[in-house]
Protein backbone atom coordinates (compact mmCIF):
# COMPACT_ATOMS: atom_id res chain seq x y z
CA UNK A 1 0.00 0.00 0.00
CA UNK A 2 1.31 3.45 -0.87
CA UNK A 3 1.02 6.11 1.80
CA UNK A 4 0.96 9.80 1.20
CA UNK A 5 4.12 10.56 3.11
CA UNK A 6 6.92 12.87 1.96
CA UNK A 7 7.47 14.58 -1.37
CA UNK A 8 8.19 13.05 -4.71
CA UNK A 9 11.45 14.58 -6.01
CA UNK A 10 9.74 15.93 -9.13
CA UNK A 11 7.22 17.79 -6.96
CA UNK A 12 9.79 19.13 -4.53
CA UNK A 13 12.13 20.45 -7.20
CA UNK A 14 9.50 22.39 -9.14
CA UNK A 15 8.45 24.71 -6.38
CA UNK A 16 10.75 27.52 -7.41
CA UNK A 17 13.37 27.11 -4.69
CA UNK A 18 17.07 26.47 -5.25
CA UNK A 19 17.88 23.73 -2.76
CA UNK A 20 21.23 22.54 -1.67
CA UNK A 21 22.23 19.27 -0.01
CA UNK A 22 21.68 20.50 3.55
CA UNK A 23 18.17 21.73 2.71
CA UNK A 24 16.84 18.29 1.85
CA UNK A 25 16.59 14.99 3.67
CA UNK A 26 15.56 11.58 2.35
CA UNK A 27 12.98 9.38 4.03
CA UNK A 28 14.49 5.95 4.74
CA UNK A 29 13.39 2.90 2.73
CA UNK A 30 13.53 -0.81 3.45
CA UNK A 31 16.78 -2.69 4.20
CA UNK A 32 16.80 -6.13 2.64
CA UNK A 33 20.57 -6.73 2.34
CA UNK A 34 23.76 -6.28 4.38
CA UNK A 35 25.78 -3.09 4.00
CA UNK A 36 28.68 -4.92 2.38
CA UNK A 37 26.36 -5.88 -0.48
CA UNK A 38 26.10 -2.22 -1.49
CA UNK A 39 28.00 -1.84 -4.76
CA UNK A 40 29.20 1.69 -5.52
CA UNK A 41 30.70 0.93 -8.92
CA UNK A 42 29.69 3.58 -11.39
CA UNK A 43 30.43 5.46 -14.59
CA UNK A 44 32.47 8.62 -14.91
CA UNK A 45 31.59 8.96 -18.58
CA UNK A 46 29.82 6.84 -21.16
CA UNK A 47 32.92 4.64 -21.53
CA UNK A 48 34.83 4.91 -18.25
CA UNK A 49 33.83 2.80 -15.26
CA UNK A 50 35.03 3.37 -11.71
CA UNK A 51 34.66 1.20 -8.64
CA UNK A 52 34.02 4.16 -6.30
CA UNK A 53 32.17 7.36 -7.25
CA UNK A 54 34.92 9.78 -6.22
CA UNK A 55 36.74 12.29 -8.42
CA UNK A 56 39.28 14.92 -7.38
CA UNK A 57 38.91 18.48 -8.70
CA UNK A 58 41.20 19.94 -11.36
CA UNK A 59 42.58 22.59 -9.02
CA UNK A 60 46.22 23.45 -8.39
CA UNK A 61 45.85 22.86 -4.65
CA UNK A 62 44.10 19.51 -5.17
CA UNK A 63 45.17 17.36 -8.11
CA UNK A 64 48.66 16.74 -9.42
CA UNK A 65 50.30 13.35 -9.93
CA UNK A 66 50.27 12.20 -6.32
CA UNK A 67 46.53 12.80 -5.86
CA UNK A 68 45.68 11.37 -9.29
CA UNK A 69 47.64 8.21 -8.54
CA UNK A 70 45.99 7.76 -5.13
CA UNK A 71 42.47 8.42 -6.41
CA UNK A 72 42.94 5.88 -9.20
CA UNK A 73 44.43 3.33 -6.80
CA UNK A 74 41.31 3.73 -4.67
CA UNK A 75 39.09 3.01 -7.66
CA UNK A 76 38.14 6.64 -8.34
CA UNK A 77 39.96 9.12 -10.58
CA UNK A 78 41.85 12.40 -10.36
CA UNK A 79 41.69 15.24 -12.89
CA UNK A 80 45.02 17.07 -13.23
CA UNK A 81 44.62 20.86 -13.23
CA UNK A 82 45.74 23.03 -16.14
CA UNK A 83 47.13 26.03 -14.25
CA UNK A 84 50.66 25.28 -15.53
CA UNK A 85 52.42 24.92 -18.88
CA UNK A 86 51.14 22.03 -21.04
CA UNK A 87 54.36 19.99 -20.73
CA UNK A 88 54.19 20.22 -16.94
CA UNK A 89 50.57 19.06 -16.91
CA UNK A 90 51.46 16.18 -19.25
CA UNK A 91 54.37 15.24 -16.94
CA UNK A 92 51.88 14.96 -14.07
CA UNK A 93 49.72 12.65 -16.18
CA UNK A 94 52.74 10.49 -17.02
CA UNK A 95 53.97 10.36 -13.42
CA UNK A 96 50.53 9.37 -12.13
CA UNK A 97 50.30 6.55 -14.68
CA UNK A 98 53.91 5.37 -14.42
CA UNK A 99 53.17 2.60 -11.96
CA UNK A 100 50.23 1.21 -10.02
CA UNK A 101 51.40 1.56 -6.47
CA UNK A 102 49.74 4.55 -4.73
CA UNK A 103 52.89 6.28 -3.53
CA UNK A 104 54.80 8.89 -5.43
CA UNK A 105 58.16 10.20 -4.32
CA UNK A 106 59.63 11.87 -7.41
CA UNK A 107 63.12 10.47 -6.92
CA UNK A 108 66.32 12.33 -7.65
CA UNK A 109 68.95 10.59 -9.79
CA UNK A 110 72.73 10.90 -9.47
CA UNK A 111 75.73 9.04 -10.86
CA UNK A 112 78.20 7.14 -8.59
CA UNK A 113 80.84 9.90 -8.94
CA UNK A 114 78.42 12.67 -7.91
CA UNK A 115 78.62 14.18 -4.43
CA UNK A 116 75.82 15.45 -2.19
CA UNK A 117 76.45 18.87 -0.73
CA UNK A 118 73.39 19.29 1.50
CA UNK A 119 69.97 17.85 2.32
CA UNK A 120 68.53 20.23 -0.27
CA UNK A 121 69.91 17.88 -2.93
CA UNK A 122 67.17 15.40 -1.98
CA UNK A 123 64.43 17.97 -2.77
CA UNK A 124 61.16 16.27 -1.77
CA UNK A 125 62.42 12.73 -2.31
CA UNK A 126 63.17 10.41 0.64
CA UNK A 127 66.24 9.11 -1.17
CA UNK A 128 68.58 9.65 -4.07
CA UNK A 129 68.84 6.84 -6.60
CA UNK A 130 72.26 6.12 -8.04
CA UNK A 131 72.36 4.98 -11.64
CA UNK A 132 75.27 4.48 -14.02
CA UNK A 133 74.96 7.81 -15.81
CA UNK A 134 72.85 9.63 -13.25
CA UNK A 135 69.50 9.56 -15.03
CA UNK A 136 66.40 7.43 -14.89
CA UNK A 137 67.21 5.60 -18.09
CA UNK A 138 70.56 4.04 -17.11
CA UNK A 139 71.27 1.00 -14.95
CA UNK A 140 70.43 1.15 -11.25
CA UNK A 141 73.38 0.72 -8.89
CA UNK A 142 72.21 1.81 -5.46
CA UNK A 143 70.59 4.49 -3.34
CA UNK A 144 71.13 6.66 -0.29
CA UNK A 145 68.31 7.91 1.92
CA UNK A 146 68.16 11.32 3.61
CA UNK A 147 68.44 9.60 6.97
CA UNK A 148 71.43 7.48 5.95
CA UNK A 149 73.23 10.50 4.54
CA UNK A 150 72.70 12.54 7.71
CA UNK A 151 74.03 9.65 9.82
CA UNK A 152 77.33 9.55 7.90
CA UNK A 153 80.33 10.72 9.93
CA UNK A 154 81.64 14.19 9.07
CA UNK A 155 84.18 13.89 6.31
CA UNK A 156 82.35 11.02 4.61
CA UNK A 157 79.40 13.17 3.59
CA UNK A 158 81.46 14.90 0.90
CA UNK A 159 82.70 11.63 -0.66
CA UNK A 160 81.41 10.41 -4.04
CA UNK A 161 78.15 8.48 -3.73
CA UNK A 162 79.88 5.26 -4.80
CA UNK A 163 81.79 5.26 -1.48
CA UNK A 164 78.81 5.02 0.82
CA UNK A 165 75.61 4.29 -1.12
CA UNK A 166 73.57 1.15 -0.36
CA UNK A 167 74.14 -1.20 -3.30
CA UNK A 168 70.90 -2.25 -4.90
CA UNK A 169 70.39 -3.47 -8.43
CA UNK A 170 66.89 -4.94 -8.11
CA UNK A 171 63.61 -3.19 -8.58
CA UNK A 172 59.92 -3.95 -8.56
CA UNK A 173 57.87 -3.93 -11.75
CA UNK A 174 55.57 -1.06 -12.75
CA UNK A 175 52.44 -3.16 -12.22
CA UNK A 176 53.38 -4.38 -8.71
CA UNK A 177 50.80 -4.17 -5.98
CA UNK A 178 51.24 -3.85 -2.23
CA UNK A 179 51.72 -7.57 -1.62
CA UNK A 180 54.44 -7.82 -4.28
CA UNK A 181 56.31 -4.90 -2.76
CA UNK A 182 56.02 -6.48 0.70
CA UNK A 183 57.51 -9.66 -0.82
CA UNK A 184 60.42 -7.62 -2.23
CA UNK A 185 61.26 -6.18 1.20
CA UNK A 186 60.87 -9.57 2.88
CA UNK A 187 63.29 -11.10 0.41
CA UNK A 188 65.84 -8.27 0.78
CA UNK A 189 65.93 -8.32 4.57
CA UNK A 190 65.88 -5.47 7.11
CA UNK A 191 68.86 -3.55 5.69
CA UNK A 192 67.04 -2.50 2.54
CA UNK A 193 64.59 0.35 3.11
CA UNK A 194 63.76 1.38 -0.45
CA UNK A 195 62.41 -0.41 -3.49
CA UNK A 196 63.11 1.30 -6.81
CA UNK A 197 60.21 0.94 -9.23
CA UNK A 198 60.74 0.34 -12.94
CA UNK A 199 58.49 1.90 -15.54
CA UNK A 200 57.05 0.03 -18.48
CA UNK A 201 60.08 0.49 -20.67
CA UNK A 202 62.56 -0.47 -17.97
CA UNK A 203 63.69 2.97 -16.78
CA UNK A 204 63.45 3.65 -13.05
CA UNK A 205 60.44 5.88 -12.40
CA UNK A 206 60.01 5.96 -8.66
CA UNK A 207 61.03 4.60 -5.32
CA UNK A 208 58.91 3.12 -2.54
CA UNK A 209 60.01 3.36 1.09
CA UNK A 210 59.57 0.42 3.46
CA UNK A 211 58.07 2.84 6.01
CA UNK A 212 55.39 3.95 3.52
CA UNK A 213 54.48 0.35 2.82
CA UNK A 214 54.09 -0.29 6.55
CA UNK A 215 51.87 2.78 6.87
CA UNK A 216 49.72 1.62 3.97
CA UNK A 217 49.26 -1.77 5.54
CA UNK A 218 47.57 -0.06 8.48
CA UNK A 219 44.99 1.58 6.19
CA UNK A 220 41.77 -0.05 4.99
CA UNK A 221 42.65 -2.51 2.24
CA UNK A 222 42.59 -1.13 -1.27
CA UNK A 223 39.84 -2.79 -3.23
CA UNK A 224 40.72 -4.49 -6.49
CA UNK A 225 43.48 -3.13 -8.67
CA UNK A 226 42.19 0.43 -8.81
CA UNK A 227 40.95 2.23 -11.92
CA UNK A 228 42.97 0.66 -14.68
CA UNK A 229 42.54 1.62 -18.33
CA UNK A 230 42.81 -0.52 -21.45
CA UNK A 231 46.59 0.10 -21.50
CA UNK A 232 46.89 -1.61 -18.10
CA UNK A 233 47.91 1.67 -16.45
CA UNK A 234 46.02 3.63 -13.82
CA UNK A 235 43.46 5.98 -15.35
CA UNK A 236 44.06 9.71 -15.13
CA UNK A 237 42.04 12.70 -16.32
CA UNK A 238 43.16 16.20 -17.22
CA UNK A 239 41.50 19.60 -17.52
CA UNK A 240 41.78 22.00 -20.43
CA UNK A 241 40.16 25.30 -21.37
CA UNK A 242 38.43 26.39 -24.54
CA UNK A 243 41.04 28.71 -26.03
CA UNK A 244 42.84 28.00 -29.28
CA UNK A 245 46.00 27.27 -27.28
CA UNK A 246 44.20 24.48 -25.45
CA UNK A 247 44.31 22.42 -28.64
CA UNK A 248 48.10 22.24 -28.27
CA UNK A 249 47.72 21.43 -24.57
CA UNK A 250 45.34 18.64 -25.47
CA UNK A 251 47.86 17.13 -27.87
CA UNK A 252 50.43 16.93 -25.03
CA UNK A 253 47.86 15.33 -22.73
CA UNK A 254 46.75 12.74 -25.26
CA UNK A 255 50.37 11.79 -25.91
CA UNK A 256 50.92 11.44 -22.15
CA UNK A 257 48.05 8.95 -22.03
CA UNK A 258 45.25 10.97 -20.40
CA UNK A 259 42.16 8.75 -20.35
CA UNK A 260 39.61 11.54 -20.15
CA UNK A 261 39.55 15.29 -20.61
CA UNK A 262 37.44 17.81 -18.72
CA UNK A 263 36.54 21.13 -20.32
CA UNK A 264 37.01 23.32 -17.29
CA UNK A 265 34.64 26.25 -17.22
CA UNK A 266 32.13 27.74 -14.81
CA UNK A 267 29.59 28.24 -17.61
CA UNK A 268 29.96 25.49 -20.16
CA UNK A 269 27.05 26.45 -22.37
CA UNK A 270 29.11 28.64 -24.68
CA UNK A 271 30.02 28.82 -28.34
CA UNK A 272 33.65 28.29 -27.27
CA UNK A 273 32.92 25.04 -25.50
CA UNK A 274 30.58 23.68 -28.13
CA UNK A 275 33.13 24.33 -30.85
CA UNK A 276 35.85 22.72 -28.72
CA UNK A 277 33.68 19.63 -28.14
CA UNK A 278 33.17 19.26 -31.87
CA UNK A 279 36.88 19.74 -32.55
CA UNK A 280 37.88 17.15 -29.95
CA UNK A 281 35.33 14.60 -31.10
CA UNK A 282 36.56 15.06 -34.65
CA UNK A 283 40.27 14.94 -33.81
CA UNK A 284 40.30 12.33 -31.03
CA UNK A 285 37.15 10.23 -31.49
CA UNK A 286 38.40 7.67 -28.96
CA UNK A 287 38.95 10.19 -26.16
CA UNK A 288 36.28 10.53 -23.47
CA UNK A 289 35.20 14.09 -22.95
CA UNK A 290 33.46 15.76 -20.00
CA UNK A 291 31.72 19.07 -20.60
CA UNK A 292 30.51 21.70 -18.15
CA UNK A 293 29.90 23.18 -15.86
CA UNK A 294 26.15 23.25 -16.21
CA UNK A 295 23.25 23.59 -13.79
CA UNK A 296 20.20 23.70 -16.06
CA UNK A 297 18.49 21.21 -18.36
CA UNK A 298 18.88 23.48 -21.33
CA UNK A 299 22.65 23.97 -20.82
CA UNK A 300 23.01 20.21 -20.45
CA UNK A 301 20.96 19.53 -23.56
CA UNK A 302 23.26 21.71 -25.67
CA UNK A 303 26.41 19.96 -24.49
CA UNK A 304 24.88 16.51 -24.87
CA UNK A 305 23.89 17.36 -28.43
CA UNK A 306 27.43 18.60 -29.10
CA UNK A 307 28.72 15.16 -28.08
CA UNK A 308 30.01 15.10 -24.48
CA UNK A 309 30.46 11.74 -22.74
CA UNK A 310 29.94 13.14 -19.26
CA UNK A 311 28.62 16.33 -17.63
CA UNK A 312 30.04 18.27 -14.69
CA UNK A 313 27.37 19.99 -12.62
CA UNK A 314 27.73 22.91 -10.23
CA UNK A 315 27.96 26.67 -10.39
CA UNK A 316 28.92 28.63 -7.35
CA UNK A 317 28.41 25.73 -4.95
CA UNK A 318 32.10 25.13 -4.27
CA UNK A 319 33.54 26.01 -0.88
CA UNK A 320 35.93 28.61 -2.35
CA UNK A 321 33.45 29.91 -4.99
CA UNK A 322 32.12 33.41 -5.07
CA UNK A 323 30.49 33.16 -8.50
CA UNK A 324 26.93 33.48 -7.19
CA UNK A 325 27.86 36.64 -5.29
CA UNK A 326 29.91 38.16 -8.08
CA UNK A 327 27.85 37.20 -11.12
CA UNK A 328 24.39 36.43 -9.70
CA UNK A 329 24.17 33.16 -11.59
CA UNK A 330 24.28 29.58 -10.39
CA UNK A 331 21.96 27.19 -8.63
CA UNK A 332 21.55 25.34 -5.35
CA UNK A 333 23.51 22.15 -5.85
CA UNK A 334 20.76 19.64 -4.95
CA UNK A 335 18.40 21.22 -7.47
CA UNK A 336 21.15 21.47 -10.11
CA UNK A 337 22.13 17.81 -9.75
CA UNK A 338 18.53 16.61 -9.84
CA UNK A 339 17.53 18.72 -12.84
CA UNK A 340 20.60 18.01 -14.97
CA UNK A 341 20.56 14.30 -14.12
CA UNK A 342 16.94 14.04 -15.16
CA UNK A 343 17.81 15.05 -18.71
CA UNK A 344 21.29 13.49 -18.90
CA UNK A 345 19.97 10.06 -17.91
CA UNK A 346 17.77 10.05 -21.02
CA UNK A 347 20.94 10.06 -23.14
CA UNK A 348 22.86 7.83 -20.71
CA UNK A 349 25.38 10.61 -20.06
CA UNK A 350 26.73 10.27 -16.48
CA UNK A 351 26.68 13.33 -14.23
CA UNK A 352 29.49 14.48 -11.93
CA UNK A 353 28.17 16.48 -8.96
CA UNK A 354 30.93 19.07 -8.59
CA UNK A 355 31.44 21.18 -5.47
CA UNK A 356 29.82 21.59 -2.09
CA UNK A 357 30.72 18.15 -0.73
CA UNK A 358 31.79 18.40 2.89
CA UNK A 359 30.61 15.10 4.36
CA UNK A 360 29.54 11.60 3.35
CA UNK A 361 25.86 12.56 3.62
CA UNK A 362 26.37 15.12 0.84
CA UNK A 363 27.78 12.33 -1.33
CA UNK A 364 24.75 10.12 -0.63
CA UNK A 365 22.48 13.03 -1.55
CA UNK A 366 24.34 13.84 -4.78
CA UNK A 367 24.34 10.22 -5.95
CA UNK A 368 20.73 9.58 -5.00
CA UNK A 369 19.58 12.73 -6.75
CA UNK A 370 20.96 11.32 -9.99
CA UNK A 371 24.71 11.91 -10.09
CA UNK A 372 27.03 9.02 -10.93
CA UNK A 373 30.10 10.51 -9.25
CA UNK A 374 31.02 13.43 -7.00
CA UNK A 375 33.92 15.79 -7.60
CA UNK A 376 35.62 17.16 -4.52
CA UNK A 377 38.04 19.99 -3.86
CA UNK A 378 38.08 21.06 -0.21
CA UNK A 379 37.25 17.55 0.98
CA UNK A 380 40.57 16.30 -0.44
CA UNK A 381 42.75 19.42 -0.28
CA UNK A 382 43.99 18.84 3.28
CA UNK A 383 45.36 15.39 2.45
CA UNK A 384 48.99 14.40 2.18
CA UNK A 385 48.44 13.70 -1.55
CA UNK A 386 47.41 17.27 -2.46
CA UNK A 387 50.11 19.63 -3.78
CA UNK A 388 51.91 21.94 -1.37
CA UNK A 389 53.33 21.67 2.12
CA UNK A 390 51.55 21.81 5.44
CA UNK A 391 51.78 25.04 7.44
CA UNK A 392 50.86 25.82 11.02
CA UNK A 393 48.07 28.35 11.46
CA UNK A 394 46.72 29.16 14.94
CA UNK A 395 48.29 25.97 16.22
CA UNK A 396 46.68 23.73 13.56
CA UNK A 397 48.33 21.97 10.67
CA UNK A 398 46.76 23.26 7.47
CA UNK A 399 47.30 23.29 3.72
CA UNK A 400 46.54 26.09 1.33
CA UNK A 401 43.36 25.65 -0.73
CA UNK A 402 42.36 28.21 -3.34
CA UNK A 403 39.77 28.75 -6.04
CA UNK A 404 40.99 28.55 -9.62
CA UNK A 405 39.23 31.86 -10.18
CA UNK A 406 40.94 33.52 -7.19
CA UNK A 407 43.25 36.41 -7.99
CA UNK A 408 46.22 34.41 -6.75
CA UNK A 409 45.53 31.40 -9.00
CA UNK A 410 44.78 33.63 -11.97
CA UNK A 411 48.04 35.49 -11.54
CA UNK A 412 49.93 32.23 -11.54
CA UNK A 413 48.05 30.82 -14.51
CA UNK A 414 47.27 31.91 -17.99
CA UNK A 415 45.87 35.34 -17.49
CA UNK A 416 44.44 35.51 -21.00
CA UNK A 417 41.85 33.02 -19.96
CA UNK A 418 40.34 35.21 -17.31
CA UNK A 419 41.02 38.66 -18.60
CA UNK A 420 39.29 38.02 -21.85
CA UNK A 421 41.31 39.36 -24.72
CA UNK A 422 40.02 42.87 -24.51
CA UNK A 423 39.71 43.78 -20.87
CA UNK A 424 42.48 44.40 -18.38
CA UNK A 425 40.22 44.22 -15.34
CA UNK A 426 40.65 41.11 -13.25
CA UNK A 427 37.58 39.99 -11.32
CA UNK A 428 37.99 37.21 -8.78
CA UNK A 429 35.38 34.46 -8.56
CA UNK A 430 37.07 32.58 -5.78
CA UNK A 431 39.07 32.96 -2.60
CA UNK A 432 42.37 31.73 -1.16
CA UNK A 433 42.13 29.88 2.15
CA UNK A 434 43.36 26.92 4.12
CA UNK A 435 41.97 23.51 5.09
CA UNK A 436 42.87 21.25 8.00
CA UNK A 437 45.31 18.35 7.71
CA UNK A 438 43.30 15.16 7.10
CA UNK A 439 46.07 12.63 6.56
CA UNK A 440 46.16 10.37 3.52
CA UNK A 441 43.23 10.00 1.13
CA UNK A 442 44.17 6.31 1.09
CA UNK A 443 42.90 6.22 4.66
CA UNK A 444 39.95 8.62 4.84
CA UNK A 445 38.35 7.99 1.44
CA UNK A 446 37.67 4.27 2.23
CA UNK A 447 35.93 5.30 5.46
CA UNK A 448 33.91 7.91 3.60
CA UNK A 449 32.92 5.32 1.00
CA UNK A 450 31.80 2.95 3.76
CA UNK A 451 29.59 5.71 5.20
CA UNK A 452 28.09 6.27 1.74
CA UNK A 453 27.29 2.55 1.54
CA UNK A 454 25.45 2.81 4.86
CA UNK A 455 23.43 5.72 3.55
CA UNK A 456 22.40 3.81 0.44
CA UNK A 457 21.52 0.79 2.56
CA UNK A 458 19.21 2.96 4.69
CA UNK A 459 17.48 4.08 1.50
CA UNK A 460 17.12 0.47 0.38
CA UNK A 461 19.49 0.86 -2.58
CA UNK A 462 22.06 -1.89 -3.15
CA UNK A 463 23.70 -0.03 -6.04
CA UNK A 464 23.76 3.36 -7.69
CA UNK A 465 21.44 2.04 -10.36
CA UNK A 466 19.03 1.05 -7.56
CA UNK A 467 19.30 4.55 -6.10
CA UNK A 468 18.56 6.11 -9.49
CA UNK A 469 15.61 3.74 -9.97
CA UNK A 470 14.28 4.68 -6.52
CA UNK A 471 14.59 8.37 -7.47
CA UNK A 472 12.16 7.74 -10.30
CA UNK A 473 9.78 5.58 -8.22
CA UNK A 474 9.35 5.41 -4.46
CA UNK A 475 12.02 7.78 -3.11
CA UNK A 476 10.51 10.53 -0.96
CA UNK A 477 12.24 13.53 0.49
CA UNK A 478 11.49 16.73 2.35
CA UNK A 479 12.95 20.13 2.91
CA UNK A 480 14.39 20.63 6.38
CA UNK A 481 13.45 23.82 8.20
CA UNK A 482 16.24 25.76 9.90
CA UNK A 483 15.27 24.15 13.22
CA UNK A 484 15.24 20.68 11.64
CA UNK A 485 18.74 21.27 10.31
CA UNK A 486 19.91 22.27 13.77
CA UNK A 487 18.24 19.15 15.18
CA UNK A 488 19.95 17.02 12.53
CA UNK A 489 23.35 18.19 13.74
CA UNK A 490 24.90 17.76 17.16
CA UNK A 491 23.06 20.05 19.59
CA UNK A 492 22.47 20.81 23.24
CA UNK A 493 25.87 19.64 24.47
CA UNK A 494 28.30 21.68 26.53
CA UNK A 495 31.17 20.20 24.56
CA UNK A 496 31.84 17.26 22.27
CA UNK A 497 34.44 15.72 20.03
CA UNK A 498 33.44 14.76 16.50
CA UNK A 499 35.51 11.79 15.36
CA UNK A 500 34.21 10.51 12.02
CA UNK A 501 36.04 7.14 12.15
Ligand SMILES: NC(=O)C1=CN([C@@H]2O[C@H](COP(=O)(O)OP(=O)(O)OC[C@H]3O[C@@H](n4cnc5c(N)ncnc54)[C@H](O)[C@@H]3O)[C@@H](O)[C@H]2O)C=CC1
Pocket residue numbers: 058241242243244264265266267270272293314315316317318321323355403404405417418419420421429
Ligand atom coordinates in the same frame (compact mmCIF):
# COMPACT_ATOMS: atom_id res chain seq x y z
N1 LIG B 1 32.10 25.54 -10.81
C1 LIG B 1 32.04 26.81 -10.54
O1 LIG B 1 31.08 27.30 -9.98
C2 LIG B 1 33.14 27.72 -10.93
C3 LIG B 1 34.36 27.24 -11.28
N2 LIG B 1 35.38 28.09 -11.57
C4 LIG B 1 36.69 27.53 -11.92
O2 LIG B 1 37.55 28.59 -12.25
C5 LIG B 1 38.26 28.31 -13.42
C6 LIG B 1 37.94 29.32 -14.49
O3 LIG B 1 36.61 29.24 -14.86
P1 LIG B 1 36.03 30.24 -15.93
O4 LIG B 1 36.38 31.65 -15.54
O5 LIG B 1 34.63 29.93 -16.15
O6 LIG B 1 36.93 29.86 -17.22
P2 LIG B 1 36.62 29.96 -18.78
O7 LIG B 1 37.91 29.68 -19.44
O8 LIG B 1 35.48 29.13 -19.21
O9 LIG B 1 36.16 31.45 -18.98
C7 LIG B 1 36.98 32.61 -18.77
C8 LIG B 1 36.61 33.69 -19.79
O10 LIG B 1 37.19 33.36 -21.04
C9 LIG B 1 36.20 33.38 -22.07
N3 LIG B 1 36.58 32.43 -23.13
C10 LIG B 1 36.72 31.08 -23.03
N4 LIG B 1 37.10 30.55 -24.21
C11 LIG B 1 37.23 31.58 -25.09
C12 LIG B 1 37.61 31.68 -26.46
N5 LIG B 1 37.95 30.60 -27.18
N6 LIG B 1 37.63 32.90 -27.01
C13 LIG B 1 37.29 34.00 -26.29
N7 LIG B 1 36.92 33.99 -25.00
C14 LIG B 1 36.89 32.77 -24.40
C15 LIG B 1 34.92 33.03 -21.34
O11 LIG B 1 33.77 33.43 -22.05
C16 LIG B 1 35.10 33.80 -20.05
O12 LIG B 1 34.76 35.14 -20.19
C17 LIG B 1 37.92 26.89 -13.79
O13 LIG B 1 38.89 26.06 -13.19
C18 LIG B 1 36.58 26.66 -13.16
O14 LIG B 1 36.35 25.31 -12.83
C19 LIG B 1 35.22 29.43 -11.58
C20 LIG B 1 34.02 29.97 -11.24
C21 LIG B 1 32.88 29.16 -10.87
Ligand SMILES: O=c1[nH]c(=O)c2[nH+]cn([C@@H]3O[C@H](COP(=O)(O)O)[C@@H](O)[C@H]3O)c2[nH]1
Pocket residue numbers: 057058059266293314316317318319320321322323324354355356357375376377378379402403404405406429430431
Ligand atom coordinates in the same frame (compact mmCIF):
# COMPACT_ATOMS: atom_id res chain seq x y z
O1 LIG C 1 33.32 29.97 -8.16
C1 LIG C 1 34.39 29.34 -8.18
N1 LIG C 1 35.52 30.04 -8.13
C2 LIG C 1 36.73 29.46 -8.14
O2 LIG C 1 37.74 30.13 -8.06
C3 LIG C 1 36.74 28.04 -8.23
N2 LIG C 1 37.74 27.15 -8.29
C4 LIG C 1 37.15 25.91 -8.35
N3 LIG C 1 35.83 26.03 -8.32
C5 LIG C 1 34.84 24.97 -8.32
O3 LIG C 1 34.71 24.47 -6.99
C6 LIG C 1 34.82 23.04 -7.01
C7 LIG C 1 35.33 22.51 -5.69
O4 LIG C 1 34.42 22.79 -4.67
P1 LIG C 1 34.54 22.21 -3.19
O5 LIG C 1 35.75 22.82 -2.55
O6 LIG C 1 33.30 22.61 -2.50
O7 LIG C 1 34.68 20.74 -3.31
C8 LIG C 1 35.73 22.79 -8.18
O8 LIG C 1 35.67 21.47 -8.66
C9 LIG C 1 35.25 23.83 -9.19
O9 LIG C 1 34.10 23.44 -9.90
C10 LIG C 1 35.56 27.34 -8.26
N4 LIG C 1 34.39 27.97 -8.24
Ligand SMILES: [K+]
Pocket residue numbers: 316317318319320321322
Ligand atom coordinates in the same frame (compact mmCIF):
# COMPACT_ATOMS: atom_id res chain seq x y z
K1 LIG D 1 30.10 29.08 -2.69
